[in-house]
Amino acid sequence: MEATHRVLVVDDSEVDRENIRRLLAPDYSVLEAASGSEGLGLCEKERVDCVLLDHRLPDVEGIEMLHDLVERELPVLMLTGQGNEALAVEAMKRGALDYLVKGQLQKAGLRRSVKNALETSGMRQQIARQEAELRQYVKELDEQRESLQRSNQRLMESEARLRVVFEQLPALAWTADRELVLTSLAGEVARRTEAPPWGSRVERLFGGGAPTDAHMQALDGNSAHFEVTLADRVYDAHVEPLMTDGDVSGVIGVALDVSRARVLEQQLRHSQKMDSLGQLAGGIAHDLNNVLTVISSFAQFVKDGLHPQEQAYGDINEVLRAASSAENLVRQLLTFSRQRPSQPxxxxxxxxxxxxxxxxxxxxxxxxxxxxxxxxxxxxxxxxxxxxxxxxxxxxxxxxxxxxxxxxxxxxxxxxxxxxxxxxxxxxxxxxxxxxxxxxxxxxxxxxxxxxxxxxxxxxxxxxxxxxxxxxxxxxxxxxxxxxxxxxxxxxxxxxxxxxESSGVPETERRPSAPPAAAGSETVLVLEDDPQVRSLIARVLTSHGYQVVETESAKSAQLAAERTSKDHFALMVADVAVPDGVGSEVARDLKKLHPRMEVLFVSGHGGGALRARGVSEEDTVLHKPFTAGELAKIVRKCLDRRSRDV
Structure with a gap:
C-alpha cells in the first residue's frame, strides 16, 4: 500500500521515534523531530497530516506546543511515558484528539488512533469548508437581498418620479385590451380633460374615426399615428400593439401636446406668405417709383412753363395730384414690405x-x-x-x-x-x-x-x-x-x-434747417440704369448749372472715372441697384480714383433693404419718388459738405 499520509513524530527519544515508525510502516510516511523547534520547522517546510507529540521536550513543554499545532489545524495525538489523567484532560481541552501512553502502544491501537485522528481532522476540515462555503453563500444571499432591496427602492423612487413628471407633462398615456377597453390612463391631460375612467372604451376618450382606425391597426400588429383635439389642444398620438407571449393582447398609446408647434407652423406659413407678398409689393413699388419720379418731375417742368390762367395749367395740377396719390400708395406698399425709409x-x-x-x-x-x-x-x-x-x-x-x-x-x-x-x-x-x-x-x-x-x-x-x-x-x-x-x-x-419697450429718454423731433442754395458749377457723375430717371436727373442738375456725365452701368461709370483726372468728379449720384453691380460697391471703387468725391445714393427702398445693399446710416440717400427741387437741394448740400472738408 502506498504511503499517502505523513505523520510527524516529535519526541526527544530516538527509541520511541523508531518504535512508532515501525508500528506505522509501511502505511504511513513518518517524519521525525527531536525537539519542538525542529518539529515546528518541519511543519513549515513539509506537508504534515498528523502529529504525535511527546508532552516533554527539551526546549518546550508539549502542552504549550500543542497550541501552535492546533492553530495550524493539524490533528495532534499527545504521547506520554506514563498515564496521567489530569494531563490527558488538559491536552484534550487544548485540542488534542487522543492521549497515548508510549509504553502501551500496540500496532493496531496506534494505527486506529492515527486513522481516527485523520478522519476526524478530515471531517473537521470538510465541515469547516462547508461552513465557510455556507457563510459565503449566506453572505452572497444577504448582499443580493440588499442589492435587490436597493434596486427595488430605486425602481420605486424612479417610478414615483416618472409618475410625478408624467402627470405634469402635457401628454396622455393609455393601454387598452383587445376589445379597446381602457385598462390604464395617465397624464396631465387625463385630469384636465375629465377623461373617462378605466373600463371605458377608447371612443369615449378620442371619439370615432381616425383614432379608432389607428387602434384597429395596432390590434393587427402595426404602428399607427393620428391627431386629435382634446380640451382645445392638439395632440399627436402614436399607438403600438401590446404584446404578451408573442401575441397581441391590446394596445399602448402616447399622445403629446403639439399645440404650440402647430401655432408656430401656422405663424411660419403666414410669415412666409407675408414675406413673399412683401417682396412682390416692394418690387412693384420700386418700379412705380421710377415711373412716378419721371411723371411728377416732368409734369412740374411743364407746369413751370405755363401761366396760371392757361387751361393746361389746371390740367397739369390734376396730373400732379394724381401722381401724389399714387406716390402715397407706393409709400404704403413700401411700408408693408418694410422697405420704407424711416427715422426711428x-x-x-x-x-x-x-x-x-x-x-x-x-x-x-x-x-x-x-x-x-x-x-x-x-x-x-x-x-x-x-x-x-x-x-x-x-x-x-x-x-x-x-x-x-x-x-x-x-x-x-x-x-x-x-x-x-x-x-x-x-x-x-x-x-x-x-x-x-x-x-x-x-x-x-x-x-x-x-x-x-x-x-x-x-x-x-x-x-x-x-x-x-x-x-x-x-x-x-x-x-x-x-x-x-x-x-x-x-x-x-x-x-x-x-x-x-425702450429704456431711452424720448427725443424731440428735429426741425429741418433752412435749405441751402441749389445752384452750382461742379461736375457730377450720374449712375442710373433707368433712362428716364437718368435723363430727369441730368436735366435737373444741368438746369442748375452743373456739368453732368451720364452712365447706365457700373462698367460705364468705371470707364468714365478712369478717363478723367483725379477728383474731376465732385459728386456721384448713384442708384443703389444697377444691373451689373451694387451702387455702394461701385462708389467705393470710384472713390479710389476720386478720393474727394461725395456720393449721393438714390433708391426706392429703405431700412433693411438699403443695409443689405451696403448703404450705411451715415450715407446720404435721396428716396424715390423725389421732386426736382428736392434733388437740387440735396445735391447742393453734399457739395457744400465737400467744400467744408477741404
Missing part, C-alpha cells in the same frame, strides 16, 4: 396718443365715442414717430368702419411682459401694447387670415384701398413688433400692437 427715435407712445387724440375725435365724428386710457408713466419705444401715428390712425379708422351705426372705440396703452407664449412670435421681454378695440361686427375666421394682405379689403368698391392694415403690419414689423387680432363675429375686435 425713442418715442413715448402715451404722449404720441395724447397729441393725436383731437384728430382721432374729428375722424370718428359725433356718432362715435372715443375712450382713451393713457398711463401716467412714460411708455417708450424705439420707432418712427410718424409711422406709429399712422398705425394708430389706421386702426381707429378701421374700428370706425366696423361700426356703421356708430359705437365706442377704446384706445389703451399698457406694458406687458412676454414670455414664450406660442401665440406671440416675439422675443421674451417687456413690450408696450397699443390696443384699439371696437364693439362692431367682428371679423370672420376666413377673413381674419387675410386682413394684412395688401389690397385685400371687405369694404365696398371705392371705400378702401386695402392697404391700411397692411401698412400697419409693415410699420410694426419694421419696429420688431407684431399685431395680434382678437375678434368674434358680432362681438367686436381688438387689435393689440406689441412694440419692444
Amino acid at each position: 427715435r425713442v418715442v413715448d407712445v402715451g404722449e404720441l396718443t395724447t397729441n393725436v387724440t383731437p384728430m382721432l375725435r374729428r375722424l370718428l365724428g359725433e356718432t362715435f365715442k372715443l375712450e382713451v386710457s393713457i398711463p401716467d408713466a412714460p411708455h417708450t419705444v424705439y420707432a418712427d414717430a410718424g409711422s406709429l401715428e399712422q398705425v394708430l390712425v389706421n386702426l381707429v379708422v378701421n374700428a370706425r368702419d366696423a361700426m356703421p351705426e356708430g359705437g365706442t372705440v377704446t384706445v389703451e396703452i399698457l406694458r406687458e411682459m412676454v414670455g414664450n407664449e406660442p401665440c406671440l412670435d416675439l422675443e421674451p421681454g417687456a413690450y408696450v401694447v397699443l390696443a384699439v378695440k371696437d364693439n362692431g361686427v367682428g371679423i370672420g375666421p376666413d377673413v381674419v387670415e387675410r386682413i394684412f394682405e395688401p389690397f385685400f379689403t371687405t369694404k365696398d368698391q371705392g371705400k378702401g384701398t386695402g392697404l391700411g392694415l397692411s401698412t400697419c403690419y409693415g410699420i410694426v414689423q419694421q419696429a420688431r413688433g407684431m399685431i395680434l387680432v382678437e375678434t368674434e363675429v358680432g362681438a367686436g375686435t381688438v387689435f393689440r400692437t406689441y412694440l419692444p
Whole structure:
C-alpha cells in the first residue's frame, strides 16, 4: 500500500521515534523531530497530516506546543511515558484528539488512533469548508437581498418620479385590451380633460374615426399615428400593439401636446406668405417709383412753363395730384414690405396718443365715442414717430368702419411682459401694447387670415384701398413688433400692437434747417440704369448749372472715372441697384480714383433693404419718388459738405 499520509513524530527519544515508525510502516510516511523547534520547522517546510507529540521536550513543554499545532489545524495525538489523567484532560481541552501512553502502544491501537485522528481532522476540515462555503453563500444571499432591496427602492423612487413628471407633462398615456377597453390612463391631460375612467372604451376618450382606425391597426400588429383635439389642444398620438407571449393582447398609446408647434407652423406659413407678398409689393413699388419720379418731375417742368390762367395749367395740377396719390400708395406698399425709409427715435407712445387724440375725435365724428386710457408713466419705444401715428390712425379708422351705426372705440396703452407664449412670435421681454378695440361686427375666421394682405379689403368698391392694415403690419414689423387680432363675429375686435419697450429718454423731433442754395458749377457723375430717371436727373442738375456725365452701368461709370483726372468728379449720384453691380460697391471703387468725391445714393427702398445693399446710416440717400427741387437741394448740400472738408 502506498504511503499517502505523513505523520510527524516529535519526541526527544530516538527509541520511541523508531518504535512508532515501525508500528506505522509501511502505511504511513513518518517524519521525525527531536525537539519542538525542529518539529515546528518541519511543519513549515513539509506537508504534515498528523502529529504525535511527546508532552516533554527539551526546549518546550508539549502542552504549550500543542497550541501552535492546533492553530495550524493539524490533528495532534499527545504521547506520554506514563498515564496521567489530569494531563490527558488538559491536552484534550487544548485540542488534542487522543492521549497515548508510549509504553502501551500496540500496532493496531496506534494505527486506529492515527486513522481516527485523520478522519476526524478530515471531517473537521470538510465541515469547516462547508461552513465557510455556507457563510459565503449566506453572505452572497444577504448582499443580493440588499442589492435587490436597493434596486427595488430605486425602481420605486424612479417610478414615483416618472409618475410625478408624467402627470405634469402635457401628454396622455393609455393601454387598452383587445376589445379597446381602457385598462390604464395617465397624464396631465387625463385630469384636465375629465377623461373617462378605466373600463371605458377608447371612443369615449378620442371619439370615432381616425383614432379608432389607428387602434384597429395596432390590434393587427402595426404602428399607427393620428391627431386629435382634446380640451382645445392638439395632440399627436402614436399607438403600438401590446404584446404578451408573442401575441397581441391590446394596445399602448402616447399622445403629446403639439399645440404650440402647430401655432408656430401656422405663424411660419403666414410669415412666409407675408414675406413673399412683401417682396412682390416692394418690387412693384420700386418700379412705380421710377415711373412716378419721371411723371411728377416732368409734369412740374411743364407746369413751370405755363401761366396760371392757361387751361393746361389746371390740367397739369390734376396730373400732379394724381401722381401724389399714387406716390402715397407706393409709400404704403413700401411700408408693408418694410422697405420704407424711416427715422426711428425713442418715442413715448402715451404722449404720441395724447397729441393725436383731437384728430382721432374729428375722424370718428359725433356718432362715435372715443375712450382713451393713457398711463401716467412714460411708455417708450424705439420707432418712427410718424409711422406709429399712422398705425394708430389706421386702426381707429378701421374700428370706425366696423361700426356703421356708430359705437365706442377704446384706445389703451399698457406694458406687458412676454414670455414664450406660442401665440406671440416675439422675443421674451417687456413690450408696450397699443390696443384699439371696437364693439362692431367682428371679423370672420376666413377673413381674419387675410386682413394684412395688401389690397385685400371687405369694404365696398371705392371705400378702401386695402392697404391700411397692411401698412400697419409693415410699420410694426419694421419696429420688431407684431399685431395680434382678437375678434368674434358680432362681438367686436381688438387689435393689440406689441412694440419692444425702450429704456431711452424720448427725443424731440428735429426741425429741418433752412435749405441751402441749389445752384452750382461742379461736375457730377450720374449712375442710373433707368433712362428716364437718368435723363430727369441730368436735366435737373444741368438746369442748375452743373456739368453732368451720364452712365447706365457700373462698367460705364468705371470707364468714365478712369478717363478723367483725379477728383474731376465732385459728386456721384448713384442708384443703389444697377444691373451689373451694387451702387455702394461701385462708389467705393470710384472713390479710389476720386478720393474727394461725395456720393449721393438714390433708391426706392429703405431700412433693411438699403443695409443689405451696403448703404450705411451715415450715407446720404435721396428716396424715390423725389421732386426736382428736392434733388437740387440735396445735391447742393453734399457739395457744400465737400467744400467744408477741404
